[in-house]
Amino acid sequence: MSQYAFNWRRFWAVVFKEFIQMRRDRLTFGMMVGIPMVQLILFGYAINSNPKHLPTAIYAADNSPFSRTVIWALRNSSYFDLRREAHSAAEIQNWLAEGKVQFAVTVPVDFARKLLRGEQPDLLLEADATDPSAVGFAQAAVNQLATTVINRDLTGPLARLRASAPPFNLVTHQHYNPESISQYNIVPGLIGVMLTMTMIIITGLAITRERERGTMENLLSTPVHPGEVILGKIMPYIMVGYVQMTLVLIAAKFLFNVPFIGSVPLLVALTFLFIVANLAVGITFSTIARNQLQAVQMAFFFFLPSLLLSGYMFPFRGMPGWAQGIGECLPLTHFLRVVRGVLLKGNGLAECAPDLWPIALFVAVMLAIGIKRYRQTLD
Amino acid sequence: MGASEFAIDVHGVTKTFGARTVVNDIAMQVRPGEIYGFLGPNGSGKTTFLRMLCGLLKPDAGSGHCLGLDFRRESAEIKKRVGYMTQKFSFYEDLTIEENLDFIARLYEVPQRRAAVDKSLERLGMTGRRTQLAGTLSGGWKQRLALSACLIHEPQLLLLDEPTAGVDPKARRDFWEEIHSLAAGGLTFLITTHYMDEASRCHRLAYIAYGNLLVSGTVAEVVKAGGLTTWEVTGDNLPALAGKLRGRSGVEQVVAFGATLHVSGRDAEKLCAAVKPFMTGAQCWVKIESGLEDVFISLMETAKDNFS
Numbered sequence: 001m002s003q004y005a006f007n008w009r010r011f012w013a014v015v016f017k018e019f020i021q022m023r024r025d026r027l028t029f030g031m032m033v034g035i036p037m038v039q040l041i042l043f044g045y046a047i048n049s050n051p052k053h054l055p056t057a058i059y060a061a062d063n064s065p066f067s068r069t070v071i072w073a074l075r076n077s078s079y080f081d082l083r084r085e086a087h088s089a090a091e092i093q094n095w096l097a098e099g100k101v102q103f104a105v106t107v108p109v110d111f112a113r114k115l116l117r118g119e120q121p122d123l124l125l126e127a128d129a130t131d132p133s134a135v136g137f138a139q140a141a142v143n144q145l146a147t148t149v150i151n152r153d154l155t156g157p158l159a160r161l162r163a164s165a166p167p168f169n170l171v172t173h174q175h176y177n178p179e180s181i182s183q184y185n186i187v188p189g190l191i192g193v194m195l196t197m198t199m200i201i202i203t204g205l206a207i208t209r210e211r212e213r214g215t216m217e218n219l220l221s222t223p224v225h226p227g228e229v230i231l232g233k234i235m236p237y238i239m240v241g242y243v244q245m246t247l248v249l250i251a252a253k254f255l256f257n258v259p260f261i262g263s264v265p266l267l268v269a270l271t272f273l274f275i276v277a278n279l280a281v282g283i284t285f286s287t288i289a290r291n292q293l294q295a296v297q298m299a300f301f302f303f304l305p306s307l308l309l310s311g312y313m314f315p316f317r318g319m320p321g322w323a324q325g326i327g328e329c330l331p332l333t334h335f336l337r338v339v340r341g342v343l344l345k346g347n348g349l350a351e352c353a354p355d356l357w358p359i360a361l362f363v364a365v366m367l368a369i370g371i372k373r374y375r376q377t378l379d
Numbered sequence: 380m381g382a383s384e385f386a387i388d389v390h391g392v393t394k395t396f397g398a399r400t401v402v403n404d405i406a407m408q409v410r411p412g413e414i415y416g417f418l419g420p421n422g423s424g425k426t427t428f429l430r431m432l433c434g435l436l437k438p439d440a441g442s443g444h445c446l447g448l449d450f451r452r453e454s455a456e457i458k459k460r461v462g463y464m465t466q467k468f469s470f471y472e473d474l475t476i477e478e479n480l481d482f483i484a485r486l487y488e489v490p491q492r493r494a495a496v497d498k499s500l501e502r503l504g505m506t507g508r509r510t511q512l513a514g515t516l517s518g519g520w521k522q523r524l525a526l527s528a529c530l531i532h533e534p535q536l537l538l539l540d541e542p543t544a545g546v547d548p549k550a551r552r553d554f555w556e557e558i559h560s561l562a563a564g565g566l567t568f569l570i571t572t573h574y575m576d577e578a579s580r581c582h583r584l585a586y587i588a589y590g591n592l593l594v595s596g597t598v599a600e601v602v603k604a605g606g607l608t609t610w611e612v613t614g615d616n617l618p619a620l621a622g623k624l625r626g627r628s629g630v631e632q633v634v635a636f637g638a639t640l641h642v643s644g645r646d647a648e649k650l651c652a653a654v655k656p657f658m659t660g661a662q663c664w665v666k667i668e669s670g671l672e673d674v675f676i677s678l679m680e681t682a683k684d685n686f687s
Binding site: 213214215217218219220221222223224 | 433434435455458459461463465467468469470471472483486487488
């Protein structure tokens with residue numbers, strides 16, 4: 001039996017050989033170092049489950065010292081970033097629908113008057129609750145604020161108002177997802193995540209496989225045009241993508257009871273642009289990757305920030321500016337807004353448009369890189 | 380310019396990859412129905428030349444015609460009339476024999492595709508195994524499948540890149556029989572190979588080394604152009620003798636062929652002077668006609684001095 005005994009020298013020979021091969025495959029080596037670094041940076045710096053500085057619109061129909069105090073207090077809470085001032089209630093609704101603001105505060109016309117009379121006027125806080133985790137903390141903060149903020153202004157004869165119950169009522173409206181059901185946010189978003197995963201990995205693999213097995217050379221020696229090869233290869237996967245989407249939509253509707261407020265046909269049509277964006281990434285990766293393993297690694301490298309920075313898992317607005325900047329470049333970020341917008345908010349084409357052109361731009365840039373790298377001939 | 384007289388008529392063909400010239404100013408004329416052998420050491424530019432002919436690579440310089448079409452500008456038309464068999468088996472191992480043939484036939488838009496596929500299967504003798512996966516075929520059968528697939532669109536010119544590498548002698552012989560019968564029918568072949576027996580089965584051949592075409596013509600012409608004188612030595616102590624002969628001026632090659640030794644040189648007189656002291660009667664020395672292999676190795680050595 002001694003001839004089969006574990007031999008340390010042979011063992012080290014194998015170890016040594018593996019290290020040499022690891023070093024030769026630069027891309028794999030880079031990924032082994034790069035992926036942990038990216039994860040570290042994203043989880044360590046970008047992700048924040050207690051988002052602050054959320055864009056907020058204010059509609060101050062009553063321009064009194066009291067309303068100014070309320071506004072000042074909101075700003076000071078660090079949860080609200082007062083970016084827009086509305087001139088009508090309709091404007092507020094539009095901004096919420098388009099996702100331009102997360103919150104809207106409405107100070108009603110006779111706020112000051114009622115306050116002084118001790119009538120406890122309403123202060124309206126509206127939230128875009130498609131992503132419940134983005135609004136939870138901010139709402140809690142504002143509730144606390146309401147009881148204390150005005151007290152400073154209630155001096156002299158007004159001090160009596162302090163003793164009574166809160167000087168005004170904070171009324172909050174959670175739009176689009178009033179019960180804060182996180183599935184409403186996650187399940188539609190899953191369509192985008194799944195399409196990203198499948199489209200990029202599968203197209204990357206499908207084209208790299210042809211090259212790795214040598215069948216691409218054979219293909220190109222026939223009269224077939226490279227465009228016919230690429231389109232022919234991705235067409236089946238577009239269909240697969242739609243099958244996946246249908247499955248998730250059915251599950252969303254019947255298992256999770258996600259509201260379908262907007263038009264499903266519109267969503268299906270807009271999804272095509274997103275699928276094309278991911279296919280473009282897959283094709284571009286396949287022109288860079290030398291083998292299937294590299295294609296998968298590159299897909300993962302793209303998928304990771306897509307998952308973390310798009311607002312799928314963590315509130316987009318909780319991230320620092322640079323991370324939001326990266327997120328804005330990713331098609332998934334915009335697609336999530338589209339899919340949540342259509343299903344939960346009932347958005348139409350006009351409301352979706354601000355998120356469609358970035359995807360289109362992404363497609364154009366990716367295809368330009370991909371086509372530049374993909375040459376008809378093998379050289 | 381007799382574009383129709385030759386199946387392949389190109390000159391000045393050059394291709395560089397970065398600073399490396401892989402194919403350098405090569406001219407080639409192949410007549411219709413000819414089997415043209417293309418030889419040369421590994422990495423000498425044979426595959427690159429074939430790829431340029433069928434439009435897979437763009438030549439950096441050169442002009443001429445392939446099947447009467449401008450080989451630089453009309454590569455799309457040329458592709459329709461040429462069959463190219465790659466060095467490595469490059470069909471889909473996860474498709475069946477029939478599916479592979481059918482796919483290729485579709486790409487070439489073969490009229491009456493079903494009939495063409497059936498005919499091809501029949502010729503292959505694989506009608507009964509049409510649903511077998513191509514990946515499960517043995518080397519010889521894979522090569523036959525590849526040849527059939529290349530023929531399905533009835534091309535006028537076949538470019539075969541080391542078609543018989545790793546194929547057993549019987550299968551190789553059958554393969555060459557088939558090639559000769561196809562050539563008799565008017566099909567033109569350009570075949571790269573490393574086998575001398577295959578080279579001698581070609582009507583004409585060309586030898587390329589380091590991107591340069593060194594010699595071309597019939598086997599006899601090539602041997603003559605090599606200008607090599609060869610002595611065959613039989614007897615005892617050949618390895619010791621070989622050691623002594625190597626490095627002597629005038630002796631360019633000392634090669635053991637089983638129980639014999641081939642001693643060659645280009646300068647017949649110098650070679651004679653060099654070997655004379657060893658003709659002591661212990662071995663038997665006979666002057667023979669140089670073989671193709673001797674000539675090629677001699678050409679390669681010379682080319683190495685000149686070009687690299």
